Amino acid sequence: MSRKLAAAAIALAGPFVAAPAAEAAPPACFDRTASTTFEESRIDTPALPGGQQVPSALVEAGGFTSYVDGLRAELCRARSVAAAERVLNQRGRVLWHDAVERAQGRLWMGTIERYDDRPLYWARLVGTRDLRQWRPSFAVSDGDRAALLRTFEYASRGITSNAFPNREAVTKVLVSGFDPYQLNNEIRRSNPSGASALQLDGVTFKAGRKTIQIQAVALPVTWSGFNAGIVEDAFGPHLAGDSGGQRADLIMTISQGNRGTMNIEQWAAAWRGGNPDNNNEGTPEPIPPAAGWPQPDPQPEFIETTLPYQAMIDARTTPWPTRLNQQICEWAAADRPTGPVTCKTTGPTPGGQAQSGGGGNYLSNESMYRSNRLRLALGATDIPGGHLHISALVYPADPLVVIDQAFAADRAQTIEQTIALVKAAGASRAGA
Structure with a gap:
């Protein structure tokens, strides 16, 4: 790594011990007693005494708090499974795109250095947890929810958008x-x-x-x-x-x-x-x-x-x-x-x-x-x-x-x- 690159990484990384981030109150269309995965349960890992609640702090420090809040709001506005699928595909693509742009230095987000992958991880995990606990006014079958989770996962992992330019050379x-x-x-x-x-x-x-x-x-x-x-x-x-x-x-x-x-x-x-x-x-x-x-x-x-x-x-x-x-x-x-x-x-x-x-x-x-x-x-x-x-x-x-x-x-x-x-x-x- 070049000295310039190392210096940039160091300059942006000074001990990160910010106060715990306050999570916005969820809209009424979520049932927070509904089951989640064990992985998703780590979102609520408590802070160590004198420390910060790490998952939410990393989402905030990476600049993704507005993203997870926006996804919640859009899910609550969705009026059909098809509409929710469009939201999740679009939001997942934006999450991956913005994480890539942030990582490669074309988009300034948050307060921690651009090599950090953790804000993307925790933001995606908040999204999948919210989707499992989403309770809209219309019926969503287990199969529908599984398909929606797949849509969001694939979009937010870059799988939906990994096409190459169509150039044989x-x-x-x-x-x-x-x-x-x-x-x-x-x-x-x-x-x-x-x-x-x-x-x-x-x-x-x-x-x-x-x-x-x-x-x-x-x-x-x-x-x-x-x-x-x-x-x-x-x-x-x-x-x-x-x-x-x-x-x-x-x-x-x-x-x-x-x-x-x-x-x-x-x-x-x-x-x-x-x-x-x-x-x-x-x-x-x-x-x-x-x-x-x-x-x-x-x-x-x-x-x-x-x-x-x-x-x-x-x-x-x-x-x-x-x-x-x-x-x-x-x-x-x-x-x-x-x-x-x-x-x-x-x-x-x-x-x-x-x-x-x-x-x-x-x-x-x-x-x-x-x-x-x-x-x-x-x-x-x-x-x-x-x-x-x-x-x-x-x-x-x-x-x-x-x-x-x-x-x-x-x-x-x-x-x-x-x-x-x-x-x-x-x-x-x-x-x-």
Whole structure:
């Protein structure tokens, strides 16, 4: 990261310990006793003594308070399910668009630095909670509500608006990041992969005489979201052969990994370990198929990266080392899930059963597996695909400080290195 960029990040990030934000009284069309998800319940996480109520403070500090208040008001004015769907699609698109514009420095919003992904996360979550508790004067079936939630989620995650310019001369790169997670013990969590997605969405750059464009989406940290096919819905339209000029030239899923390293994962595994997600749910099991999308038959136990990993390594980005992570863990044939597990770096054993890829068996592994399983099923073997695990963040030692200069500078450097690695992959794919 340049000194100018680091200085800007630091200047905008001075210890953020503002007073708790006061949430506006909800309009009468909401039933605040209605059920929400466990993830949504974190919106009401109480402040630590002497501190702030972090979720609402981050929404305010990011400049999104008027957005969540406006969505509530528009839902209360809606007079039909169709009208509500239009509101949610439009509001979701605006939320994603404004978050991208804010992240890339074209829109000044709020009081915290532009690399912060948390205001978008919490604003979206307030929207989904409000939609579950919305009680209009007309009937809304469970199916209607589920469809409305999907409309808002896809629009506010960039999935509805991830089209590339219809120009064959442009090399098209599609990437994904993730929401914050592991919030039970650290409500201040950010996710540099989701923050990188905001920085990358819509970016066009030149490598020699080649033009490369990047589109990005943000994925949820929920097994249920993956079960519903959100990964396939995000990547699938850009993998089909008849996609009307929307076919990607390279796909990459990105997530937060271990501190101090940027790992290009060589292998994704067909097993989900079942560690708790943002809804505190999880069951160990094989990764299930995605309804409505083709699947390889038989399902591969492991899928190998086809990213131009050597070009990414040779780009010599900083501050963290970049390497190819070759580790896998597997059961012997027919031993899953109770037999002994063997971990190695020499590739899968013929007939072995996947226990984890190099990046584990959580949702990051599954994002790589699902996107590339679909790539193979659609015959898009000419499109490179794989996963990048980026350095984890270290939070301020004082639990009352939501962001300080050191945290902001560290996150900015990790995000800028992620951008450089994605650009290196795109340039390699373009032949630049």
